[in-house]
Amino acid sequence: MQPILEPLLKIALLIVALMTGAAYLVLLERWIAAWVQDRLGPNRVGIPLTKYRLFGLGQPLADGVKFLFKAEFTPSHVDKALFFVAPLAIFITSIVVFAVIPFGSVLPPDGFPASWGIHEPIRLVAAPGVDVGMIYVFAVGSIAVYGVVLGGWASNNKYSFIGGMRSSAQLISYELPLGLGILGVVLASGSLRLDTIISQQAQAGVWNVFTQPLGFVVFCVAAFAEAARLPFDLPEAEQELVGGYHTEYSGIKLMMYMVAEFLHMVAAAFLIVILFFGGWHLWGVTGDQSGTGPFFGQQTSLANTPQAENMDLSPSETPAQGGQSHFRGGNAGEGTDAFPAAKIGTVPITWPVALLRIIVLLAKVMAVILFFMMARWSWPRFRYDQLMDVGWKVMIPWGLVNLVVVAVWMEYGDRLTRLLGVSPAKSMALVGWIALFMSWLVITVIDPTSSRNRPRPRLPAEGDFPERT
């Protein structure tokens, strides 16, 4: 039963958690908005028909019920089929992305009743073992653009259309830096699998944000833009566009757009944490490698891409005291890899560690989401030309620089490491921070984003506007 029941349970858990999570993130967003503006925020709705207010925790339920019972109006001039498909496209893809995003490490098999027949560790991903995890995320995530474009087009309304056009331009422009930002990480870890990327960082004990700060900046900015959060919220610039592409939507279709927007933010936060902040890893708390061994191949050496999975290895068959001692220390001789190549055995994971990892991962994601929400009120929105300038003239060059720096370091970094006499991670971090500083300095000096499109105090010359005949 396990092969069928387990994924179904995980999917059910994931969808329920995402839906309630999105609802409560709306509440959190409103709270933070209120607190930043010296207000209290929603604090009235509690348990219905009683006087218990629970700090307003009933608000998401009330919002959801309100949305469901609102009149769902379809204007007569819209393209009915596309009008219906567009919110579905963005909503479904925003959920489906989470199939490969891990929400923890693994659960040990030994806590369950014997009748359940669980002998293998349970991996906390809806679709475990997808080798092209990152590509999947990007492929599915890109479909979200269709929701925006189709919504704007199907509405058959010039303002929705303008909103849809400029947001599709934004989303497509920022796909490039988003991809460039992760390329460095993929190159350094040698895998496209999200769980492998986490375990690489955990085993090295160094998060990618320290070794590739430039890549992190590029990815973070691009993730903000992809999630259409301020200061990149041109798709639905509330003050100017009357809602942008979803002007004509109401009722449950509008709710789909709203929920999808929050799920994009959650997905972006998960990706930032997994790719750059070590996922579930926290020094000295989460056990650097227990439970990671048999799932990613016996060797985590970078030269070897992860082998085919060897799920038959149950932890009881493997040496229980494998690598813990011999990971951090004794691999100075094998300095050719970005991270120490440890030929580790398998340390079976314990329940406290498994739960701690879930908590650590979710806490990190929450912290990133809080930053997303604070950022909304901290900086003014970019103008459209500034948005494009930042995307094309700053973020893409930075992403390329990061990629080149990481690639060169992967090839020649061992010489630098030997020269400096430090650990590989330290020399990589040194190079990474120098790259960040230099490229930031270059952008600051040449200032490609300053606008030269201001009106000039000059009368139109004779030939500027040729007369129509």
Place this chain on the structure above:
Amino acid sequence: MKPNDKNIAWIKEPRLGLAGRSYLLLFTKGLTTTLKHLLRRKQTVQSPEQRHELPNPLIYRGVHRLNRDEQGRVKCVACFLCATACPAHCIDIVAADHRSAAVPGPWPDREKYPQTFTIDELRCIFCGMCEEACPVDAIELTSLYDLSGKSREEMIFDKEKLLSVYDQTKDAEPMKTKRMKDEGFTDLRPLTSDF
């Protein structure tokens, strides 16, 4: 409008310095500002449990009331000055001459009294001109600000309702003439103008 119009002031956009162009300073500034506000004391007044503290209830222009004199009679003498002064025409008075009435009222010292006195609170713009016009300080604006009702009819206040507003508020807000005597004012004007 042409670019050489005299009314256009052309401003040259100041070029940002190195710190500004690096965006780092602006980044930290924005974030520290929001963080400061996040932890600051909140301004919200949790109405209706908490009430707004009015800066000066004496000059606040809220719901009307009709004052009573020492014997508990309505002070109004039905002179129509308030209805005349009202720019929104929301005051409607039917005067009665109590000497010629079938049942004489208990007002031997007055010529007229208001048989009905209605204010349409929905039409009222709360300008306070009725209060200024009244020669006997019968109509006054209280500091009650949360006026609401479930129907339009409910919001048309008659004489009894306006007198009941007085009964409700007389302790918290004594009549302005009385208050002024206590505070040593002789002239009415400082209270009704903004001071």
